[in-house]
Amino acid sequence: MGELIENRYALQELLGQGGFGEVWRADDGRVGRSVAVKIGYPQTPEETRRFEREARLAGNLAHPNIATVHDFGRIERNGRDAVFLVMELLRGRSLADVLEAGVPPLVDALEWAGRIADALGAAHAAGIVHRDVKPANVMVTGTGVVKVLDFGIAKAGAGSGAGTDLTGTGMVIGSFPYMAPERWTGGANGVPVDGRADLYALGCVLMELLTGARPFTAREMHELLTQHLTAEPPAPSSLRAGLPAALDTLVRDLLAKDPSDRPADAAEVSHRLAEIARGEARVTGAAASYPPPPAYAPTVHTAAGDHVRTMLDRRLTQLLEDSPSDVVDRLAMLVDDLTDELGAQDALTVRAAYHRAVRVRRQSTTDLERILPRMVRVLGLEHPDTITARVTCIGEAAAFGPGDGRRHEEELRELIGQAGRVFGAHGVVTLTARYHLASAMHRGAGDRDGQWDARTRERAESERAWLGPLLPDLEWALTADSPVLLDVRRRLAHDAWLVEDFAGAAELYWRLFPNLAELAEHGDPEVAHRVLLSIGEAGDPVSALAHMDLLLHRLPFLSGSQRLAQKVSDTRSEFRRAVRERRRAEGTGGTSGLSRLFGR
Structure with a gap:
């Protein structure tokens, strides 16, 4: 040892x-x-x-x-x-090591910069400015996951003005080639040092990933200072032909001298990078690239094999597009025919068996697990169907299965990297893998919360820490009726209510239940009370009161609802009092604290 x-x-x-x-x-x-x-x-x-x-x-x-x-x-x-x-423990290379070997492919540079932006966005949301973003502080693991390191000079609650970036001896700390103008001056002249200084540094890193050169290259510190404060950086396309114009614009915006001229936040940078990446994929077809499956070997037909394969491939495509009511039975027959004609190890047979297994997963959870090794062997790890199947199987085991969900962490992070390369960082499969990872890490060795009433404030804070950073990407990329998005909103809304962050809860509840009357009259009464309580506490008691009576009128007809009826009645009384006080104050008053009325 x-x-x-x-x-x-x-x-x-x-x-x-x-x-x-x-x-x-x-x-x-x-x-x-x-x-x-x-x-x-x-x-x-x-x-x-x-x-x-x-x-x-x-x-x-x-x-x-x-x-x-x-x-x-x-x-x-x-x-x-x-x-x-x-x-x-991270195994991989820093971006400084990557750059020593040459300029990376554009698709990699865009993906890495996007993930750096995501990390910075999470830090900034927590009130933390990194202050030393540079290639040496970013690692790409062997599975393609980007990690931002070294918060050793980070600042909590940055933006306090002059002196923000000085040590006790008056020395500026950080890495000069990547340092924003306001950091060189220590936040003088009233220019705040906040998260936008990290975005400037990200612009320097992005420039280097795109061209192999930093935006400012002076060797003497006083010359470097002058360049950062006054010189305009070159356009990336002037140093590397063929780069899209949108990248020139983004780098110019990130390297703006005035922080107010930079992107508003890291999320905007991430989204702009994703848009550029999608545009490049449409031009080059990169998003659809993956190793082709092995050539098939027909077991019956020889010369006619290609025609048989084409016919069966068309049959599978039509079944997946039409999705008739008996699609499962038809897929089962197709799998039998494919096995007879092309063999059980043929890529088309494996794909058909996979799509059937997906559709019967609710009735049989073992079919997909059984087909997965064959998918890996025949289709390959980077095939979209293989990645999707692994995200489903491993993700559900990590989030809901027995044992410690964290034991699947390494494989899920590997899958996130693979899915990001094939589907894009904001693809549904990529986001689903991130959702399962967050659920698994929150769950740990315990059972995932099955009942809302069984949850504690500590569990709520843990879940908010893991799922909260994922929500903006889900809302940006998924449709409003996505099961993953709805589940995350429900869980985070309840977590916010439980820790008495009523403003956060109300914002999410409005998205989940835009029709409050429908919720009050026909929804879960406990949920309806939480929603109305949150909306009222968040500063809109009038909207809450407008639906309280609807809820109270139905409670006497529900068994075991006496305690809830009393809570709703107390809430209504408090809201009425708050509205009266507000009207007396001519709209300047606020709601009173209600959390003392309701034990958690």
């Missing part, structure tokens, strides 16, 4: 070292997983605080594109004071 840290982390292999200290691969003896342990030897109290700040800030960020921090602390090692940070 290697050296033990805190009698828990056994150091096994030195992965790297530098001015910051050392990074080790280690075994976590308590939970039985491999981790990375970063050990630093601070020279000043400020360095110690900065190291611990990284742990606290990154430890509170739950996002698939941010390296997960598990633990941190202080130790004495070899007679020296040291600090350690325990994080997920």
